[in-house]
Amino acid sequence: MSGHGTPVPMVSSKSGPLTGEANVPGDKSISHRSLILGALAIGETKITGLLAGEDVLDTAKAMRAFGAEVTEVDGTWSVHGVGVGGFAEPDNVIDCGNSGTGVRLIMGAMGTSPVTATFTGDASLRSRPMGRITDPLAEFGARAYGRTGGRLPLTLVGAADPVPVRYLLPMPSAQVKSAVLLAGLNAPGETVVIEPEPTRDHTERMLTGFGAEVSAEQTNEGRVITLKGRPELKPQTIVVPRDPSSAAFPVCAALITEGSDVLVPNIGLNPTRAGLFETLRDMGADLSYENPRDEGGEPVADLRAKFSPDLEGIEVPPERAASMIDEYPVLSVVAAFARGRTIMRGVKELRVKESDRIDAMAQGLRAAGVTVEEGEDWWIVEGRGFGDVPGGVTVESRLDHRIAMSFAVLGFATEQPVRIDDASPIATSFPIFESLMATLGAKLERV
Numbered sequence: 001m002s003g004h005g006t007p008v009p010m011v012s013s014k015s016g017p018l019t020g021e022a023n024v025p026g027d028k029s030i031s032h033r034s035l036i037l038g039a040l041a042i043g044e045t046k047i048t049g050l051l052a053g054e055d056v057l058d059t060a061k062a063m064r065a066f067g068a069e070v071t072e073v074d075g076t077w078s079v080h081g082v083g084v085g086g087f088a089e090p091d092n093v094i095d096c097g098n099s100g101t102g103v104r105l106i107m108g109a110m111g112t113s114p115v116t117a118t119f120t121g122d123a124s125l126r127s128r129p130m131g132r133i134t135d136p137l138a139e140f141g142a143r144a145y146g147r148t149g150g151r152l153p154l155t156l157v158g159a160a161d162p163v164p165v166r167y168l169l170p171m172p173s174a175q176v177k178s179a180v181l182l183a184g185l186n187a188p189g190e191t192v193v194i195e196p197e198p199t200r201d202h203t204e205r206m207l208t209g210f211g212a213e214v215s216a217e218q219t220n221e222g223r224v225i226t227l228k229g230r231p232e233l234k235p236q237t238i239v240v241p242r243d244p245s246s247a248a249f250p251v252c253a254a255l256i257t258e259g260s261d262v263l264v265p266n267i268g269l270n271p272t273r274a275g276l277f278e279t280l281r282d283m284g285a286d287l288s289y290e291n292p293r294d295e296g297g298e299p300v301a302d303l304r305a306k307f308s309p310d311l312e313g314i315e316v317p318p319e320r321a322a323s324m325i326d327e328y329p330v331l332s333v334v335a336a337f338a339r340g341r342t343i344m345r346g347v348k349e350l351r352v353k354e355s356d357r358i359d360a361m362a363q364g365l366r367a368a369g370v371t372v373e374e375g376e377d378w379w380i381v382e383g384r385g386f387g388d389v390p391g392g393v394t395v396e397s398r399l400d401h402r403i404a405m406s407f408a409v410l411g412f413a414t415e416q417p418v419r420i421d422d423a424s425p426i427a428t429s430f431p432i433f434e435s436l437m438a439t440l441g442a443k444l445e446r447v
């Protein structure tokens with residue numbers, strides 16, 4: 001878990017050119033789901049390409065605590081599941097570290113089983129809202145006892161006699177949608193989730209792969225997803241694709257670092273995840289999709305990003321927000337090097353991530369010489385153009401991997417170095433970030 005050990009300060013300095021191939025790790029969202037669905041299937045699920053980051057390792061531990069057998073040999077993971085409704089009661093507190101996805105999906109998966117579990121996490125996770133999960137779980141018949149505001153540590157008493165639920169998502173959140181669907185697995189009858197705005201659809205796709213009956217239709221209310229409860233999930237062989245949210249960092253670094261030409265192979269371009277790349281292209285980035293193909297039912301391409309000194313600020317279409325929600329911090333860094341304003345609206349979810357990401361980036365960018373305006377659900381970065389962002393600051397990562405990596409990217413192109421107070425959170429999602437960026441030619445040093 002991050003944030004529990006000694007801080008790891010790092011300095012990022014003007015770099016370039018960045019060149020070569022960036023082989024980023026497996027997708028974090030799909031990795032969590034592979035372990036959880038594997039634990040709910042009967043028999044052995046085999047997973048390769050799993051992200052071995054702290055967030056996912058905490059989910060693996062949690063699945064063991066609920067009775068699944070989870071092992072790893074030479075990068076191949078094996079999960080012997082206990083079946084839907086088969087979770088055992090953990091004999092200790094479940095610590096999900098820094099991971100919102102981990103704790104929220106696991107609470108969903110156990111919320112309709114007759115077991116009780118207590119969940120906690122690091123200081124960041126303990127500050128994040130959990131009512132968005134425990135409210136729908138209460139409709140299934142579960143009870144939750146958390147701190148004020150539903151915060152962790154929280155004890156969840158799973159519903160002994162669950163009833164299916166029809167749930168309209170109050171915020172665009174794949175974590176909430178997934179928690180409801182996972183809870184619906186052990187409720188008799190049909191559980192329905194309605195999402196007014198589309199969010200990443202990995203849970204629906206993977207549930208279908210594991211043999212559950214899931215359907216989705218577009219109506220006036222939004223996307224209506226229906227799951228038939230009490231399926232027997234069949235174990236799967238899963239190859240986890242590489243993470244577009246991790247690919248964002250070498251891609252954005254290449255765009256703002258003089259002379260760069262970086263290839264990021266094999267990146268999933270599922271439209272529910274690819275909003276950043278579309279936005280960068282709209283800004284005039286030299287970013288191409290090479291060798292586009294289909295893999296395991298998902299669109300995949302190799303991304304090639306080249307130094308782009310003529311980026312223009314744009315208004316990011318707000319309906320794109322969910323498809324790039326984790327990428328706004330690094331987009332704000334690119335925006336600082338564009339000409340004109342980049343306007344980002346409809347993004348209040350950014351305030352309840354590992355940190356308040358609008359505040360964290362705004363403070364660091366302002367200190368580095370960039371003008372940022374903000375409101376509750378919007379922010380605007382005034383681009384200074386390439387070669388004119390001063391830097392020369394120490395910034396706080398606030399137990400947030402994406403903030404730490406975004407400021408590292410900032411320092412590759414500012415006039416003076418950027419010092420990050422603690423880069424240890426990076427290990428939650430992208431443990432090889434430092435070595436991979438160094439291979440490309442980036443100047444990132446521990447101090």
Ligand SMILES: O=C(O)C1=C[C@@H](OP(=O)(O)O)[C@@H](O)[C@H](O)C1
Pocket residue numbers: 028029030100101172173174175176178200325326349
């Ligand atoms: O379902 C998922 O795997 C995720 C959903 C998103 O969170 P929200 O559902 O809270 O928007 C995202 O920020 C997170 O990194 C991963």
Ligand SMILES: C=C(OP(=O)(O)O)C(=O)O
Pocket residue numbers: 098099100101102326353354402429
């Ligand atoms: C928001 C994120 O993760 P989580 O919610 O799983 O902590 C993220 O990875 O950017």
